[in-house]
Amino acid sequence: EDDRLCVVKFHASWCKSCQKFGIRYKKLALQEGDKIDRRGAVLEKGRVRFAEVEFTANADLCKTLGVHKLPYIHIYSGSKGRVADFACGPKNFPLVIEKMNKFLDKKMSHFDKTMEAGSALGDHIATELQDQHFEEAASKVRKA
Secondary structure (H helix, E strand, C coil): CCCCEEEEEEECCCCHHHHHHHHHHHHHHHHHCCEECCCCCEEECCCEEEEEEECHHHHHHHHHCCCCCCCEEEEEEHHHCEEEEEECCHHHCHHHHHHHHHHHHHHHHHHHHHHHHHHHHHHHHHHHHHHHHHHHHHHHHHHC
16 A cells, blocks of 8 residues: 555664664654654655664564664565665665665656656547547537
């Protein structure tokens, strides 16, 4: 149902790199993610969904997903599933933004193509309806 890009951060509370990385991740989530109220209700959908998985509490899941270094990032894109995964320390945080923007651009490109196709189809239908209307009007004039 929700086809937005989703960025998942895998981290551990004891990991110093994760803590530094987490500060920038939260800023990015506030900028690009859903706007929520104090109760947690979504006020406005963001361009991207953000999630976090704590490694220690979810060690089996993390190992199954191939998380072998912290902090670690997964990026999911709608029905395509996981489109990127990589270890990313605080110094390499711009890589998260770069990859996120890369996949957002691809999604927008697909959206633009869909809109162009829809516009062309709409123009075609409008022309057909207009031609049909003129033919019906001309037929009525000839009969009169």
